[in-house]
Amino acid sequence: MTDDMRSVLAEVNALRQGLGERSGFREEENLKKLVNRLEDSRELRKQPLAQALIDDLRSFSPGARLNATKAHINERRDNHIFSLFDASYFPKLSLDYLVYEELPADSHLVQTYASPTMPVVIKGSSEGFRSRVVVALFPENHIDGIQRPDDLIFYFIDKFVERHNRITRKMIEAVMAEGSFPLIRGADDQTVQQASSWWVRLHEYHHRQGDMPIPEFLPAKKYKPLAGLEELRVDVSGMMALLNDERLPREESLVAYEYILAERLLRYAVEGIPHPNYDAVASQLLFGFLREHDGIRVRNEIIELSPSVAEVLAAFLAEIQRIESRIHEEPVEAVRKRLLEFVNHYTDYDPVARDYRYVPFFADVKRRLGI
Secondary structure, X not given: OOHHHHHHHHHHHHHHXXXXXXXXOOOHHHHHHHHHHHHHOXXXXXXXXXXXXXXXXXXXXXXXXXXXXXXXXXOOOOOEEEEEXXXXXXXXXXXXXXXXXXXXXXXXXXXXXXXXXXXXXXXXXXXXXXXXXXXXXXXXXXXXOOOOOOOOEEEEHHHHHHHHHHHHHHHHHHHEOOOOOHHHHOOOHHHHHHHHHHHHHHHHHHHOOOOOOOOOOOHHHOOHHHHHHHHHHHHHHHHHHHHHOOOOOHHHHHHHHHHHHHHHHHHHHHOOOOOOOHHHHHHHHHHHHHHHOOOEEEEOOEXXXXXXHHHHHHHHHHHHHXXXXXXXXXOXXXXXXXXXXXXXXXXXXXXXXXXXXXXXXXXXXXXXXXX
């Protein structure tokens, strides 16, 4: 990274300090002050993307889109991201800048499972993007809150690799039977990076497939357990594609399949303890379904994958698809109720607390491994 870019990031970090509370980001007076400070910057204002943001913020009003900023990013005029962000689940993001490198991709994967997905690694960033939880950037995370179908979705794959090494790999060693996940268990960072890149491409593609795709049915799937079910639906769809698409390189496909299954079954399962988030609920659902249908066995606190685990995953996906297909003959609320009943059958819902209890197995694993 050049000295000029280091100066840009330093200026952004300094500007972040004077933004005030997130609730005031959209106030006209505060936006004017920010525009003035951006125009007074020494190096930052020279960046074309900074000028695009200045233009957008100067005329910003409720409901407006950051047209110039998003056009610059979507058209990949350079490898920079800069904007004013407001995402409740990424509390560290505010005014932030990032320089990225796009990762290479398999041509068949990109063409067959097309989506506006950008798997990248971070080459330099301001403070907000350094937050561990900021593993992706969605178009609606900008202050305008708007997503359009052609807006790029960025995944920071270096963070996926770090997270896998820090959590998932420990869990594989601690709770999986000998011989489980043979391809990903000892994989180097480059292999994990490629598997992560394949995962996010398949993930975004499958959100847009099926009888109740996102974003069309997003309002129906916003409730935590249904959001988790949607995440699981698309990832099991991705796993099936990896196992069944003969035009994808075989070994890379099997590595990515193991990687997605390990992340879904293990890592997400320990998130949010003692109050599981939607991804954790999805992992509990997967654990419960696989266990009840002999896709896994748990013996002496060790998980064994059944030889038929792929068939059980296919059956899981078929059941979700069967329920969602009823949308063509039933109202949304009726289908939503069926999906919720499916989730609750395989998870531990507490009707008094109106929340999901953690599977004791994973709560114990989190405690033992300190993850």
